[in-house]
Amino acid sequence: MKRVDIVYGGGQYSLGGRTxxxxxxxxxxxxxxxxxxxxxxxxxxxxxxxAYLLIVPGIPFAILNVKSDNGTGIDLDVDGAFNPDVL
Known part of the structure; x- marks a missing residue:
């Protein structure tokens, strides 16, 4: 399942099943x-x-796209630089 992390006012939250x-x-x-x-x-x-986050101007808000590591513990698409021939 996809998960998106959100950093809001210094705290970390998440949303599952969303892009x-x-x-x-x-x-x-x-x-x-x-x-x-x-x-x-x-x-x-x-x-x-x-948890409910108040969305208004002036509150620090960041959205982090959590990528799957396919069970390997390694992010296979860091900056789009995945090269299957190296692994």
Whole structure:
């Protein structure tokens, strides 16, 4: 399953089953509305625990696209530099 991590005001949260692009669109739409918006995210480590992040200008917000390591413990697509002939 895909997971996107979010860093908000120094805390780390996550969203499963979402793409980076869908979250970007949701946040951009919220900011363009000019109204406060609450983004529902996960604050738990194994069990989903609701947290709601207030999306307004001025609060540090970053979206991190978590890539699968295919069970190898190695990110196979670091900066698009994966070369299968080297492994």
């Amino acid at each position: 980076l692009e869908s979250i970007q669109n949701e946040v951009e739409t919220a900011l363009a509305s000019g109204k406060p918006y609450w983004l529902r995210v996960n604050s738990g480590g194994g069990v989903f625990e609701d």
